[in-house]
Amino acid sequence: MATASSPPTATQAAERMTPSQPATGAPRAANASALTVDARGVSLTFQSRDGAVEALANINLQISDGDFVSFIGPSGCGKTTLMRVIADLEQPTTGTILVNGVTAGEARLKRQYGYIFQAPALYPWRTIERNVMLPLEIMGFPASERRERMQRYLKLVNLSGFERKFPWQLSGGMQQRASIARALSFDPALLLMDEPFGALDEIVRDHLNEQLLRLWDQTGKTVVFVTHSIPEAVFLSTKIVVMSPRPGRIIDVILCDFPRARTLEIRETPEFIKIAQRVRSGLRSGHSYDE
Amino acid sequence: MTSSAVPWPRANWRPTAWVGEHTPIFAVVAVLFVLWYLAAFFMNAPLVRDAFERNEVKYTFGELVAGTMEAKRPVVPAPHQVAVELYDSIFGYPLNSPRNLAYHAWVTLSATAVGFAIGVIFGIVLAILIVHLRTLEKSLLPWIICSQMVPILAIAPIIIVVFGAIGIRGLFPKSIISAYLCFFPVTIGMVKGLTSPDPIELDLMRTWSANKLQVLWKLRWPASIPYLFASLKVSVTISLVGAIVAELPTGAQAGLGARLLSGSYYGQTVQIWAALVCAAVIATVLIAIIDAIAKLTAQRMGALT
Secondary structure, eight states: OOOOOOHHHHHHHHHHSOTTOOSSSHHHHTTTTSEEEEEEEEEEEEEETTEEEEEEEEEEEEEETTOEEEEEOSTTSSHHHHHHHHTTSSOOSEEEEEETTEEHHHHHHTTOEEEEOSSOOOOTTSOHHHHHHHHHHHTTOOHHHHHHHHHHHHHHTTOTTOTTOOGGGSOHHHHHHHHHHHHHTTOOSEEEEESTTTTSOHHHHHHHHHHHHHHHHHHOOEEEEEESOHHHHHHHOSEEEEEETTTTEEEEEEEOOOOSSOOGGGGGSHHHHHHHHHHHHHHHHHHGGGO | OOOOOOOSSOTTOOHHHHHHHTHHHHHHHHHHHHHHHHHHHHHHHHHHHHHHHHTTOOOOHHHHHHHHHHOSSOSSOOHHHHHHHHHHHHHSSOTTSTTOHHHHHHHHHHHHHHHHHHHHHHHHHHHHHHHHOHHHHHHHHHHHHHHTTSOHHHHHHHHHHHHHHTTOOTHHHHHHHHHHHHHHHHHHHHHHHHTOSOHHHHHHHHHTTOOHHHHIIIIIHHHHHHHHHHHHHHHHHHHHHHHHHHHTTTTOSSSHHHHHHHHHHTTOHHHHHHHHHHHHHHHHHHHHHHHHHHHHHHHHTTOOO
């Protein structure tokens, strides 16, 4: 069992939460320079039967408030592990990691991030509305506010009218949107998205990427996004972190300064192609040893 | 996604279609009855033949067959004899008479119900403890498995005597024996069910910093419901067997077990068979009830039935 939180801590955390926090980006714009994630010298070694596996080696990474940061790299490069370290689902072997100025563990207890997994992981016995309200139930929101927030966020992801459906009655893309509404429901400042659209076809993916950008722009949240699609990373991000495996490390950090409200058309521009090329060459240099 | 919403009654519903669907069931039942009649004939024939010969009566084959079907104390009673005995012993006496089979069935059924309830609650609590305390799994599980290897016929008199000594008699000690047998499948099924959520579903709970009680109530418990009902189906029949067995070695005055025992004392094979058929019918009904509850629950939990 991985649940480390004792009941009193969880209750305190629920009290510390401010459920009425507005869902707009306005209050956050003031401290836009603050660091949402600050990782220094983070390493993580897994002990497996075949010996130690160095999943992360000396990661230094700063993510500012309001950033959209993508981790890109081949499988096994530690991008998901790094995200799980930020989420306090894994503990680093060495190094320190701060999330919103406190340790990752404290940030988790304060419910400061929403995690979206590769699979929607909606509980099959709950309807869509009850899935979206689940974290709110756990965090002790009053019933009326749970319902109000559920309706608001289902509308935001274009799922109004599907409240009473069970997950299996929705398509994969709709399920993933419901899981995004669930992660947004308690209005965390930080969204951690682990290849959320990896299992979807390209058309649905493009569409959801545009919706995600609009949502990020409207809410002013900080997003950390794991992907292995170069166009997806370049299109979405303000910062691309290129990673390489064995050991998992950062080999390049690329800034993308397209306007926040961007459309799919920017994929045809020379700037876009230039950045995509730099990501590609970064990935290639990280890979060169096994060719 | 199979046919989740079949409107009932279906528009094209016809009795002939219903019979067609159930032909295999009828066929099996028919074969069983034929076998039963054959067994009744061959097992009882020597008995009837002896009786004829002892009285030096000439008999035809037809008379032999008729004799095997109507024997007073047959080795294997014919199905119709059991049916007549069932009818007579249920409707021939007032409901509270010890001669009424329904009265005995009720005595056993109430011990079964109490034992089942105790066993299920105990089994679930045990599973929850085992899932949450890893040390318990190592220290308790071997004992639980051991408990099921001891023959219940050896344990039952001990339990009855111990409870009798502290003044508890009647239904409760029988229920304890029934519970002793039926908690086991519940524990095993629920340990499996409570640990069935995916790592990703547990991770989600962790990202919301849910406490253990919330993880249990909102994730582990609903995820284990299908396992629970599978276990309940096994356990309900076991608890009936437990209640009957508890009546055997203790000289109980009432209950299906007592009926079986008195039947064998007095060589009343028809009575024994009637009690057995009665127990089988009760078990079938109990399973059907659990099945119906399971279906309803599954529907409410969004299963694609």
